[in-house]
Amino acid sequence: MLNLNESFNCDCGKIHSIDTEILLSSGSIAQLNLLLKKYYGIARIAIVYDKAVSETAQKALEILVKNGFDISEICYEKLIYPTKADTERLLNLEDNVRFFVGIGSGSIATVVRYSAYLRGNDYGLIATAPSTDSYLDKDCIFNDKIEYCTSPKFVIADSEIYSRCPEYLVASGIGAVYNSYLSLFMLEYKKAIYRGKYCMTVANDVRNLLDNFTKNYETTNNQLTYLMTTLLKISLARNYLGSFNSSSNAIAYLLSKGENSRFYGENLFLATYVLVDLYTSFLEGYLVDTLIPADYVKGLKLLNLRLNGEYNYSKEKFVEYKEQNITAIGYLIKEYRVDFLKFLKCIDNEKYAKIFRRCYKDAGYWLGGYIKATDLLSVTSLAGLICENSLYSYMKKTGFLEEML
Numbered sequence: 001m002l003n004l005n006e007s008f009n010c011d012c013g014k015i016h017s018i019d020t021e022i023l024l025s026s027g028s029i030a031q032l033n034l035l036l037k038k039y040y041g042i043a044r045i046a047i048v049y050d051k052a053v054s055e056t057a058q059k060a061l062e063i064l065v066k067n068g069f070d071i072s073e074i075c076y077e078k079l080i081y082p083t084k085a086d087t088e089r090l091l092n093l094e095d096n097v098r099f100f101v102g103i104g105s106g107s108i109a110t111v112v113r114y115s116a117y118l119r120g121n122d123y124g125l126i127a128t129a130p131s132t133d134s135y136l137d138k139d140c141i142f143n144d145k146i147e148y149c150t151s152p153k154f155v156i157a158d159s160e161i162y163s164r165c166p167e168y169l170v171a172s173g174i175g176a177v178y179n180s181y182l183s184l185f186m187l188e189y190k191k192a193i194y195r196g197k198y199c200m201t202v203a204n205d206v207r208n209l210l211d212n213f214t215k216n217y218e219t220t221n222n223q224l225t226y227l228m229t230t231l232l233k234i235s236l237a238r239n240y241l242g243s244f245n246s247s248s249n250a251i252a253y254l255l256s257k258g259e260n261s262r263f264y265g266e267n268l269f270l271a272t273y274v275l276v277d278l279y280t281s282f283l284e285g286y287l288v289d290t291l292i293p294a295d296y297v298k299g300l301k302l303l304n305l306r307l308n309g310e311y312n313y314s315k316e317k318f319v320e321y322k323e324q325n326i327t328a329i330g331y332l333i334k335e336y337r338v339d340f341l342k343f344l345k346c347i348d349n350e351k352y353a354k355i356f357r358r359c360y361k362d363a364g365y366w367l368g369g370y371i372k373a374t375d376l377l378s379v380t381s382l383a384g385l386i387c388e389n390s391l392y393s394y395m396k397k398t399g400f401l402e403e404m405l
Contacts, residue, residue: 002205002233012199016240020136021154022232024225029126029158032060033067036099039122039153044070044096048112049103050079053128056161057103060126072097079107081256081264084142090115099123099153105169106132106264109152110140117149124154129165130228131172131265133180136235141249151239157228171359172265173227175252178352179272180210180234182246185279185343189391192336193329202240209233214348217355247392248272250383255371258379262370269356270371273349274380275392278404280344282395283337329394340391377404 004024007017023031036045045064049057054075064071072093079086090100090111100123102112109125109132116123127135134140138151184203190196213230220226251271256264333340357364381404384396395401 002202002209002236004229004232004236010199011201014199016199016202018136018151018236018239019153020151022136023154023156023158024229024232026159028156029056029059029161030063032063032101032126032156033069035124035154035156036064036069036101037067039099044072044094044098046072046074046090046093046097046100047103048074048076048090048100048108050076050108052078053104056126056128060101060103076108076111079104079111082107082111082142084114087111087115087118091118093119097121101126103128105129106134109134109137110142113137113140113149113152114142114147117147122150122153125152125156127155127157127162127228129162129169129173130224130231131165131169131176131263133173133176133231133234133238135232137238155232157232159222159225159228162228163224167359167361168263168266170224170227171269171356171364172263173231174352174356174359175265175267175269175272177210177213177227177230177234178356179246179248179252179268180206181347182248182272182275184210185340186246186390187241188343189340190389192339193332194389198241202237206234206237206241209237211346214351214355218358246272246275247383247387247390248275250387250392251275251380254379254383255376258371262366269352270367270376271380271383273353274376276344276347276349278380278395278401279391280341282391282400283333283341283344330398333391333394377401 004022007015010016021035023035047057047061047064057073057075061071061073074089074093076086097119098121100112100116100121102108102123103126105128112123112125115121125135135155135157136151139146139148141147184207187196187198187203191198209230213226217223217226248268248271251274252264252268255261255267255271261267357367360366381396381401384392384401387393387396
């Protein structure tokens with residue numbers, strides 16, 4: 001169901017669609033002027049890019065100038081972890097700028113998306129690397145705060161462009177794909193503990209997408225195109241599923257704030273690898289009994305199954321136990337422990353680790369001296385303070401992370 005440029009009538013009762021045109025063919029940057037004329041005619045366009053992708057930016061500029069567009073050009077020297085302050089240059093552009101074209105990957109997409117939203121403009125993106133699953137997003141994250149915006153009008157993913165990206169950006173894309181397992185796990189967790197709702201059809205499609213990626217990536221003829229397509233489909237699913245982040249995002253964010261940090265997506269892979277192991281260790285042996293009568297919750301769960309999900313035991317009968325009640329949450333986690341472990345143990349961590357390491361010519365040799373195990377655990381412990389309503393925050397409150405340290 002996760003087909004790019006297609007809407008579909010879902011089993012959940014919704015029509016899933018997104019107002020974004022996606023161009024995946026080689027040489028598709030040549031259609032940039034046609035896309036803009038389709039929506040805006042001849043207007044003033046802001047071209048926004050990082051110095052690292054100047055060659056692609058110059059190509060886009062030549063196409064637009066040749067076709068009669070007026071251009072405002074914004075070049076960032078080195079935009080890695082954007083802040084709201086980085087958007088000021090875009091917010092202060094002339095009033096007659098009607099459209100933004102961002103050229104880059106995750107960081108450029110973030111500043112363009114937020115600036116366009118605040119100005120009331122539309123925007124499009126030219127993807128220069130298969131490094132992020134955020135190209136189709138309708139929100140952006142500054143530090144750990146989510147700002148809701150709009151999705152782009154178009155995304156150009158031209159293989160002639162992104163095939164020239166450095167190896168660490170490809171590894172970052174692998175990290176984003178791998179992390180999507182924990183994003184799905186977060187949806188499962190919130191459904192079990194907090195009565196969260198999401199589209200099961202889309203979630204299952206994402207799970208199949210991730211499993212197939214593990215099986216097929218190393219043998220496919222064009223790995224970068226396969227990676228880019230997978231990332232765009234995950235980004236599409238994020239629009240359909242709403243909240244689609246995991247606690248590993250918080251760990252990667254804190255790792256990225258350290259000295260001599262690697263790229264965010266690389267840190268995201270490390271965070272996911274560690275967190276899958278921590279979740280599994282916690283669920284296999286750390287949980288203790290609570291004061292909540294077992295027959296009460298188990299009986300209501302059975303009733304829910306008997307009535308094919310029409311009876312929500314949490315909403316109707318468990319309301320007196322507040323979500324913040326650590327004892328109540330602990331019991332529910334224990335009740336769903338087998339389901340959670342089944343999900344986690346289906347993730348092929350070693351296969352993803354192999355794919356990740358092979359992105360580098362030295363097979364990821366840098367990993368050996370990047371960060372000490374104790375420092376990594378310290379960061380993971382701190383991240384537990386900013387992961388609200390998650391299994392990770394519960395683990396922090398129980399003292400499990402401190403015991404690991």
